[in-house]
Amino acid sequence: GDEAARLGENGCSLKATEDIWFGCCSCTYFTRDQHGIVSHLVAHGDEQVKCPHPLMSPGSRSKVHTNTHMHRGLRFFKCKLCPQAFNWKSNLTRHNLLHTGERPYKCKQCPRAFAQSGSLVYHNHAHTGEKPFKCKLCHQAFATNSYLKSHNQTHTGETPYKCMVCPQSFAHRSSLINHNRTHAGEKPFKCKLCPRAFTRSSYLKEHNRTHNGDISYKCKLCPQVCTKNSQLRIHNQIHSGDKPYKCSICSQAFTRKSTLTCHNRTHTGEKPFKCKLCSQTFSQNSNLIRHNRRHNSEKP
Incomplete structure (x- = not known):
């Protein structure tokens, strides 16, 4: 009666047919009987105020069962390992593939394999050269949306991943993980040709080039040679004049992220590098090194 009218006012047409299932938002109860669901909702009392009408789905019992789960935000399929x-x-x-290490999605052009089909799609961009995710602030483009999101932080100067041991912070979680290894002394990337080991896979790749006899990167526009x-x-x-690292407070822009980080301290007044022998603090590590030479009576 009154309850059925109230339910109707909330936007639910309670016309019962064999093709309509009524589901409760507060528990797993569902039925084809309109009067049965009304009585059931009344039994919930105050709890039902949060969701004062039944969910209805045409077709099958399984569909309303799924809809009630989604509506309540319930997650019934729980991982046994995490x-x-x-x-x-x-x-x-x-x-579960993350736990088993199984990678059923194999690349047809190289030995790489992946746990998820979406990861294989992104990987294929590396072979085709396709970079559909374009930065709106500079000319760079990327094979995956996650790479673009990481790149966007270079424009904002945002470094949300903070080290708990020292003042450094990073734009990317992976950079913080790599940095933490410097504190722990962990070097998981080991050279197969000599005893050297490294904190990052990129450092190992650079090192491997010394074994191959290829130790230089040459600029195509001038005689400059770089080791990395x-x-x-x-x-x-x-050469390009590109300065992707822009200050969000003033008009300055920089070619390096580290230069922007140092520049930002001129606005904040932050001086995270502290001398262990006196009370002085510095905005840049290079200034602290110069200062320490005075304690050691060293000349630059």
């Missing part, structure tokens, strides 16, 4: 849970069994199946590809990329910005 705390994650999912609305869909297919999502749990895909997640990253150094060559920064050098090339001198």
Whole structure:
């Protein structure tokens, strides 16, 4: 009666047919009986105020069952190896591949394989050279949206990943993970040809070039030779005039992210580098090194 009218006012047409299932938002109860669902909702009392009408789905019982789960935000498919849970069994199946190490999606052009089909799609861009994700602030483009998001932080100067041991912070989580290894002394990337080991895979790749006899990156526009590809990329910005690292407070822009980080301290007054022998602090590590020479009576 009154309850049915109230439910109707909330936008639910309670016309019962064999093709309509009524589901409760507060528990797993569902029925084809209009009067049955009304009585059930009344039984919930105050709890039902949050969702004062039943969910209705045409067709099958399984569909209303799924809809009520989604409406309540319930996640019934729980991983047995970690705390994650999912609305869909297919999502749990895909997640489990992370634990098993299984990579069923294999690249047809190289030995790489992936746990998710989407990762293979992005990887294929590396072979085709396709970079559909374009930066709106500079000329760069990327094979994946995640790479673009990481790149965008170079324009804002945002460094949300902060080290808990020292004042450094980073734009990317992977950079913080690599940095933490310097504190822990961990060097998981080992050379197969000599005893050297490194904190980053990129450092190992650079090192491997010394075994191959290829130790230099040459600029195509001038005689400059760099020992690292990253150094060559920064050098090339001198020729292009590209300064992608822009200050959000003033009009200055820089070729290097580290230069922007140092510049930002002129606005904030931050001096994170502290002398261990006296009370002085500095905005740049190079200034601290110069200062320490005075304590050691060293000349530059």
